[in-house]
Amino acid sequence: MSYTLDFSAVIERLPELLLASLATIGLALAGMSLATVIGVLGVIARRSRFKLLRGLVIGFVEAIRNTPFLVQIFFIFFALPQIGVRLNPTVTAIIALALNGGAYAIEIIRGGVDAIPKGQVEAGLALGLHRGQIFRHIILKPALRTVYPSLTSQFVMLTLTTSVCTSIAAYELTSVAQKIEADTFRSFEVYFTITLIYLVISSLMMGVFGLISRISFSYPVK
Amino acid sequence: MASIGFNELFFLAQGLKWTLALTLIGFVGGGIFGLLVALARTAEITWLRRVTAGYIAIFQGTPLLMQLFVVYYGVALVGLNIDAWLAVAIAFTLHASAYLGEIWRGGIQAVPKGQTEAAKALGLHYASTIKDVILPQAFKISLPATIGFLVQLIKGTSLAAIVGFVELSRAGQIVSNQTFRPLTVFALVGLAYFLICWPLSLWGARTERRLQTAAR
Numbered sequence A: 001m002s003y004t005l006d007f008s009a010v011i012e013r014l015p016e017l018l019l020a021s022l023a024t025i026g027l028a029l030a031g032m033s034l035a036t037v038i039g040v041l042g043v044i045a046r047r048s049r050f051k052l053l054r055g056l057v058i059g060f061v062e063a064i065r066n067t068p069f070l071v072q073i074f075f076i077f078f079a080l081p082q083i084g085v086r087l088n089p090t091v092t093a094i095i096a097l098a099l100n101g102g103a104y105a106i107e108i109i110r111g112g113v114d115a116i117p118k119g120q121v122e123a124g125l126a127l128g129l130h131r132g133q134i135f136r137h138i139i140l141k142p143a144l145r146t147v148y149p150s151l152t153s154q155f156v157m158l159t160l161t162t163s164v165c166t167s168i169a170a171y172e173l174t175s176v177a178q179k180i181e182a183d184t185f186r187s188f189e190v191y192f193t194i195t196l197i198y199l200v201i202s203s204l205m206m207g208v209f210g211l212i213s214r215i216s217f218s219y220p221v222k
Numbered sequence B: 001m002a003s004i005g006f007n008e009l010f011f012l013a014q015g016l017k018w019t020l021a022l023t024l025i026g027f028v029g030g031g032i033f034g035l036l037v038a039l040a041r042t043a044e045i046t047w048l049r050r051v052t053a054g055y056i057a058i059f060q061g062t063p064l065l066m067q068l069f070v071v072y073y074g075v076a077l078v079g080l081n082i083d084a085w086l087a088v089a090i091a092f093t094l095h096a097s098a099y100l101g102e103i104w105r106g107g108i109q110a111v112p113k114g115q116t117e118a119a120k121a122l123g124l125h126y127a128s129t130i131k132d133v134i135l136p137q138a139f140k141i142s143l144p145a146t147i148g149f150l151v152q153l154i155k156g157t158s159l160a161a162i163v164g165f166v167e168l169s170r171a172g173q174i175v176s177n178q179t180f181r182p183l184t185v186f187a188l189v190g191l192a193y194f195l196i197c198w199p200l201s202l203w204g205a206r207t208e209r210r211l212q213t214a215a216r
Helices: A008-012 A014-046 A051-065 A069-083 A089-114 A118-126 A131-168 A173-184 A187-216 B006-041 B046-061 B064-077 B084-110 B113-121 B126-161 B168-179 B182-215
Strands: none
Touching (some): A008 A014, A014 A089, A014 A187, A051 A089, A051 B182, A069 A089, A069 A131, A069 B126, A069 B168, A069 B182, A089 A131, A118 A131, A131 A187, A173 A187, A187 B046, A187 B064, B006 B168, B046 B084, B064 B126, B084 B126, B113 B126, B126 B168, B126 B182, B168 B182
C-alpha cells in the first residue's frame, strides 16, 4: 500500500490555520511582555536588601529553568484547581509562558546588569541622581541594550514553545492543526504545513527584532 | 480519591526510565551527527556550509513538538514500519544534532586561527588537525553550552508525551487521572526533573565560571 500526499484538505482549511497563527503570535506577544516585566522586577528583587526576597527569586528561577514547560503548564492547569484556582486554557497558557519566559529573562537581564561598571553608578551618585533614576538610566537601559540579542532569541524560543499549549487545548496553531488532523486524517500534511508556518513566524519575529534593534539602538555605544 | 501507593510510584519510575533512555539516545545520536554538522558547517566547501546552515536554521526555527510530529508521521510515510519509540528517538537525534552542531561550530570557530596554521606548518593532515588540535580545544570552550543543551534535551523529552509516548510526564498525567491527585503527582514529576537537571545546571555554571577565569 502506498501513500499519496494530498495537501488539498489542508489548503481548504488554510484560513483557519492563519487565524490560529494570529492566536499563536498573540500568545507569544503576551508572554514576552509579561516575561519582560517579570524579568525587570525579578532583577530588582534579586538586588534587594532582604535575603528572603533574594532567595525566593533564585528559587523561582532555578525551579522554572530545571523543569519542563509541559509539567509547568500541567501544574497550573490541572493541579491548581485542587487548591481552588481555576483558570481557562488561554489564561493558563499566558501565565505559564510569562512565568517560564520571566525566569529566563531574570537570568539574562541580571547578566547585563552585572556587567555595568561600578564607576557608572558612582558617577550617577556624584551627579546627585536618586536611586530610581540611577537604576532606570544608568543600570537598566544599558543592561537591556547589552542583553537584547540573548533576550530576543529567548523570546523566539518562547514563541516556539507556545505549541506546547496544545496540551491543555488552548486556542493556538498546534491545537487547531490537531483538530484538522482529527477531521481529515492527513497527519503528515497538516504538521508539515504548520511547521512551515512556525518557520515563517519565527523568521518574521527575528526580522522584526533585528529592525527594532537597528532603530532604537542606533545611537553610538560610547 | 485513590492514594498514591507503591504501584503508582513504580509506574512513574518506569516513565522516568524512558525519559532517561530518550535523553541518552538523543544526546549520543545527536552528538555523533552533531559533530558531522559542526565539521560541515566549518568546512571550506561553500555548499556544505550552506546546507548545514539551512539544516540548523530549520531545527532552531520550528518547535520541537512539530519536529516530533513530522518525523513521527514522516517515517510511516516513507514506508518504514518502525516502533513509535524509534521514531521519537530519531526525531530527538535530529533535533539534538542541529543544536549541538551549532554549539560546537561556535567552539570550533573560537579556536584561534593560528592553531590551524601551526598544525598545517607542522605537516599534519586534515583528520589529525581536527582530532588532535581543534576539537579538544573546541570541546573545552563549548562544554558549558553543551551541558546547557543537555538540560534542555531532558526537559524536551517531555514533549514525547504529546505524541503519546509514555515517559515521565505522560506517566504523571496517567497517574494523575487515575488517582485524582494532580497536585501531588505533578509536584513529584516536577521534582524528579528538577533533581536530574539542577545538578547539571550547577555543573554547567561552574564550568562556565572556570572557563571565564581561565580566559582572563
